[in-house]
Amino acid sequence: AQSVTQLGSHVSVSEGALVLLRCNYSSSVPPYLFWYVQYPNQGLQLLLKYTSAATLVKGINGFEAEFKKSETSFHLTKPSAHMSDAAEYFCAVSYNDMRFGAGTRLTVKP
Amino acid sequence: GAGVSQSPRYKVAKRGQDVALRCDPISGHVSLFWYQQALGQGPEFLTYFQNEAQLDKSGLPSDRFFAERPEGSVSTLKIQRTQQEDSAVYLCASSSQRLAGPFTGELFFGEGSRLTVL
Numbered sequence: 001a002q003s004v005t006q007l008g009s010h011v012s013v014s015e016g017a018l019v020l021l022r023c024n025y026s027s028s029v030p031p032y033l034f035w036y037v038q039y040p041n042q043g044l045q046l047l048l049k050y051t052s053a054a055t056l057v058k059g060i061n062g063f064e065a066e067f068k069k070s071e072t073s074f075h076l077t078k079p080s081a082h083m084s085d086a087a088e089y090f091c092a093v094s095y096n097d098m099r100f101g102a103g104t105r106l107t108v109k110p
Numbered sequence: 111g112a113g114v115s116q117s118p119r120y121k122v123a124k125r126g127q128d129v130a131l132r133c134d135p136i137s138g139h140v141s142l143f144w145y146q147q148a149l150g151q152g153p154e155f156l157t158y159f160q161n162e163a164q165l166d167k168s169g170l171p172s173d174r175f176f177a178e179r180p181e182g183s184v185s186t187l188k189i190q191r192t193q194q195e196d197s198a199v200y201l202c203a204s205s206s207q208r209l210a211g212p213f214t215g216e217l218f219f220g221e222g223s224r225l226t227v228l
Contacts, residue, residue: 006152097213102150102151
């Protein structure tokens with residue numbers, strides 16, 4: 001079975017600081033991995049996805065994630081946080097369906 | 111509309127009542143998923159439709175939960191004899207990709223239906 005674990009339910013950074021949201025996966029087969037973002041009062045939307053092409057994946061709004069098989073990780077990063085990045089971020093893994101992690105709430109301080 | 115639409119956005123039910131939650135997916139999307147999101151948690155898979163066929167209902171927590179998509183477009187999630195533990199946001203998502211092995215497509219989510227059972 002496939003699953004993901006997000007380390008840290010809350011992350012707080014200052015505006016302009018590096019954003020790092022952690023995700024580790026468990027999969028018996030090559031995984032397909034996703035990051036979704038949920039802004040307040042909105043539905044989840046896709047940030048980026050890894051589907052066995054390039055291991056460094058670039059997404060919308062300046063986010064990127066790197067697939068590291070040796071570490072079974074797919075951490076999400078952004079070099080410089082903006083206030084508008086404040087949201088809930090979900091890592092997900094798919095094979096026969098789509099399974100989500102518990103989420104990480106990102107707060108950006110001015 | 112262009113996106114996934116869910117109704118009602120908010121529903122308050124007394125324990126024991128039946129509720130029905132509706133999902134209008136993006137037109138032409140063959141795949142439709144239902145998820146349950148408890149407070150502070152990630153979405154938990156409930157069930158999956160490919161057109162009108164319910165191919166996976168392994169996530170439905172009890173036989174009180176029932177979902178249908180009779181014409182392959184609009185879907186309804188029904189919860190009978192609601193319990194307090196059913197309180198959650200119910201999310202619907204659709205995709206143009208069929209779920210056949212690895213799913214690499216994008217899921218388009220509605221804003222969810224928040225159910226509160228008193």
